[in-house]
Amino acid sequence: MSLFNGAVLFKNERLKMYKKSSTWVLMCIILLLVALMVIFSNLSQYSMKVYQEEWQEQYKRLLADAKNQLGTNPEDPYNNKMSDTLSYLLEHDINPYDWRTDAVDDYFSLKHNIYGQNSYGIRKPGEIIDQDFNDFYLEKPAEADIDPARLQERMDKLWAIITKNDWKSYIGMKIDDLKSDYGQSENKGERDVEIEIYELYLEKNIVPISEVTHYYSGFDQPELMWKSKQIQLIRESKLNLLQGEDQSGAMYTRTQLKNFENDIKIAQERLSTNSPPVTSDSFLGMLEQSDSSLGLITILMVVYSANLFASEYGSGTIKMLLITPHKRNKIFRAKLGLLLEMSLISMGIVFIISFIINAAFTGFKGIGAMQILYVFGNMIRLPYLLYIFVRYLILMLPVIAYSSLALVLSVITRKSAVSITVTLLLLFTSDLFVMLMTLPNGGTAVPGAKFLIFANTSLQYYLPSAQSAYGGMYYFTVDETMTLGFSVTVLLVHIICFLWTAHDDFCRRDVK
Amino acid sequence: MQDVLVLENVYKSFGKRTIIDNVSLTVKEGELFGFLGPNGAGKTTTIKMILGLLSIDSGRISILGNDIENDFEAAMQNISGIVENPDMYQYLSGYDNLRIHARACGAPKERIDEVAHMVGMQMRIKDKFKSYSLGMKQRLGVAQALLHNPKIMILDEPTNGLDPAGIKEVRELLRYLAHTQGMAVFVSSHILQEMQQMCDTVCIINNGKILRVGTVDELTKNSNAGLYRYKLRPMENALSFIQQNIPDKIVAVTDEYIDLHLNEDEIDTINRRLMDNNLVIYGLNAVEISLEQSYMEITGGGNVIV
Structure with missing residues (x-):
């Protein structure tokens, strides 16, 4: 006791x-x-x-560089595109997260005959940069872009979208491109994911944010854009699930795959209940x-x-x-x-x-x-x-x-x-x-x-x-x-x- | 009187070395029990086993009938002790140290002031333990041991390092506790004098074995055998007679006297034979054996009596 x-x-x-x-x-x-x-x-x-450098400052610096190089080589398509794009963006005060950045980039790429970008830089049509990476990086110009009339039609359409600030038509155009095989995306499954994601923007009435990242290297995560960030998250997770392996070729584990599925559901829940994630x-x-x-x-x-x-x-x-x-x-x-x-x-x-x-x-x-x-x-x-x-x-x-x-x-x-x-x-x-x-x-x-x-x-x-x-x-x-x-x-x-x-x-x- | 502490055939060994070898003893209510032995005899080990700090290899220790291994908490209700030094939390005040112990033992808060008063520490009780002198630490240790009114208190060398005045104080306090309060007090020491002055019963231990247990009187009087000092004339005849007849009884011989080790009933026979041989006994007295002599004898350290 x-x-x-x-x-x-x-x-x-x-x-x-x-x-x-x-x-x-x-x-x-x-x-x-x-x-x-x-x-x-x-x-x-x-x-x-x-x-952190303001985006305007950075744009001006890049623009000056491009113009400087045009002084020695006025015909260079890359610098012409840079110069035109940055001038337009600055002039219309389009910030780096604005979807119009993408549209303007597209427009001037077409105007200066540039069809894609990869880690080696900007490539002209038909140019082969590295034989080994051909399959990955060589994007053939779309049939449509070779035909001057159709090219002009596409450029006019883009220009209208940009000037009217009409993101829905821009998304529509992207969907049409994917459906009509514009841009030569090889994988049917990935193309379907992309289409699904673009349709999600339309369905949820969410303005997309720019996917072009080579103009500005800021750290901002504007809270206003969280919705399109969530859609991008859904896209990444869906692509990961589709591919089943990471960039180095290692297979995802069951836990990781489960996490991707959960990420998708959580992002959807956030969108439907309008609960933004916390920014860091x-x-x-x-x-x-x-x-x-x-x-x-x-x-x-x-x-x-x-x-x-x-x-x-x-x-x-x-x-x-x-x-x-x-x-x-x-x-x-x-x-x-x-x-x-x-x-x-x-x-x-x-x-x-x-x-x-x-x-x-x-x-x-x-x-x-x-x-x-x-x-x-x-x-x-x-x-x-x-x-x-x-x-x-x-x-x-x-x-x-x-x-x-x-x-x-x-x-x-x-x-x-x-x-x-x-x-x-x-x-x-x-x-x-x-x-x-x-x-x-x-x-x-x-x-x-x-x-x-x-x-x-x-x-x-x-x-x-x-x-x-x-x-x-x-x-x-x-x-x-x-x-x-x-x-x-x-x-x-x-x-x-x-x-x-x-x-x-x-x-x-x-x-x- | 009630048996408070009982040890029955206790053994303890560290590795192959037997430290405590078949120790049995009993401490009664109101008894001041001295546990005497040279350094390394096994005193502290025995005390640690009684207080449950060391396990018991075989045998049994009980406090008021409660076995300390099987019924630890009930046994510890009735015992307290100080092992080696009164170690307490240096950074706490004397009061806090007592409070901790009082809470653990279930003693009421008022009891803290009571025991502090009892050992005369009431003035310094709020000071930090580290500021106390050794004597004060000892007294506070005793106060702590008194907190829950134990039936038996175990003190390991309580006078160690104290000055004569301090020793006297402790002695008087322990006497008071045992004889007036009826508490059993178990005190270990390697100092004889202290035991002789203080204790009722003394137990002598060496090499882990109990050599002798008895009251101070019993141990010093040595009951049936004693030392007797004869002064005889003529001395030369007397010495030769004794050396011829009873050489085994001789303890010491000087010019003045001869010391003999005799039983009481032998004295008469010896006296008659001495007188028959025309030897004059003009002095005969019993020599008081001090506890020291007894202790030296028992622990094998002396040669007074073989």
Whole structure:
């Protein structure tokens, strides 16, 4: 029979921890670093915006270059096209995201007999740039464009579209081109996807954004254009699903294919419910990125965990602790409870610090945004702020895993220094470990490597973020078959093993 | 009187070395029990086993009938102790240190001031533990051990490092606890004098074995055998007579006297034979054996009595 429950032991652990000045000194240092990290990322975001060249400036610079080169070679079709296009865009104040950029580009390409663009530059009709890449890059001029009358008709049509700012006709023209085999797209399936996507613009009444990227290299992600970004995301995912392999020829895994399908459904949901995704430079986007500072919390928690038992042995107070009428397992649980409380408190403080600093830089604009994601095959909607909080909680799992490692080492060695050194060494070299395990086999992991703790601590790669909402964010793991569920399981198994070993050792071993 | 602490055939070994070898002892209510032995005899190991810090290889330890291995929490309700040094949290005040222990032992908050007063620490109780002198730390340790009114208190070398005044204070406090409060107090020490002055019962341990248990009187009087100092005349005849007849009884010989080791019932026979041989006994007295001599004898460190 026990007269007392474990609550008093927990209270004692709290008193001991919170009245120790080193607890707060260390926490203040770490939190100061967290604050500096968040401020720094805001400043770099801010400076990127400030020092970013305005599109007009960049257009003027490109235009001057083109005109300069026309001075020596007035017949060059590429520079003529550049010159005409940029002059027109500047004159009519058409920004780089405006779909008319594409139409103007098309128009002047036709006017100067340029039919396509590839990574080697602009190509004239029939010109062969690289024999090996013929099949990929050689676009024959469309039959229609060779016939001067039909070419003129097409140019007139484009010109009308541009001057009337009639995007629907432009989309219509694109669809007609695809249906009539204009542009020689080889793959029927891909062509169907493209047609479907263009029809989606019309159906949803969404103005497309420019796909031409070679005039302007800005970082802006204007919120107004999120709808067409979502349609582009749908297009990319559909093409990926169709191709079934990435650009290097590697087959997509089942998880990746599932993700593409989910991305499509989420983008459709966003469009139909009019819920824009969070942009990475907004308040929520910055708050989300600040979760990288939880890495610093790992250091804090490792030191706390290592000292939790070792300090009792070091100061001799372990004897006083153990000769109270409580079994050792209760004492162990009380200490573990304190550790959990400390990790939640430090996580909470990091969240609050990020919240305040990011709000100071960006304001609260867009704080009510919704997150849409797939959980166990079900689509769920939740406020993005709540999602970020859940994200922080999930990202505490690796922190707890490293703390448990520090804990078990300190219980076994009864010294904190050894445990802190070993754990932090493993923490800082974990990326190296993952690299070493994947490199020798040419990118394929050594069998079993994915079950190691190091290979599973970067959970943020699995979680959808403001950046991934716009597509193009694919994570790097030891093995493509790994999923969030897998990594969480591996971490939990590690945590349980560490804590069980520590518990067993603490409860059984003699205190000499 | 009730048996508070009972050890029955306790063994403990570290690796191949047997540290505690078949130790059995009983401590009664209100008894000041001295646990005496040279350094490395196994005193601290025994104490750590009683307090549950070390596991027991075989045998049984119980406190008020509660086995400390099977019924740890109930056993620990009635015991407290200080092992080696009174180690507490240096960065906490004396009060906070007591509060932690009081909470863990289920002692009410008012009891903290009570025990602080009892050991005379009430003035400095809010100061940090690290600012205390060794004597104050010892007293606070005792205060902590008193918090939950245990039936038995185990103290490992409580006077270690204290000045004579401090030792006297501790001694008086322990006497008060045992004799007035009826608490059993188990004190270990390697200092004889202290034990002789303080304890009711003394247990002598060496190399992990209990050599002798008894009251201070029993151990010093040595009950049936004693040392007797004879002053005889003429001395030369007396010495030759004794050397011829009872050489095994001789302990020491000087010009003045001869010390003999005799049982009480042997004295009369010896006296008669001495007188029959015309030897005059003009002095005979029993020599008090100090605990020190007894201790040296028992632990094999002395040669007073073979």
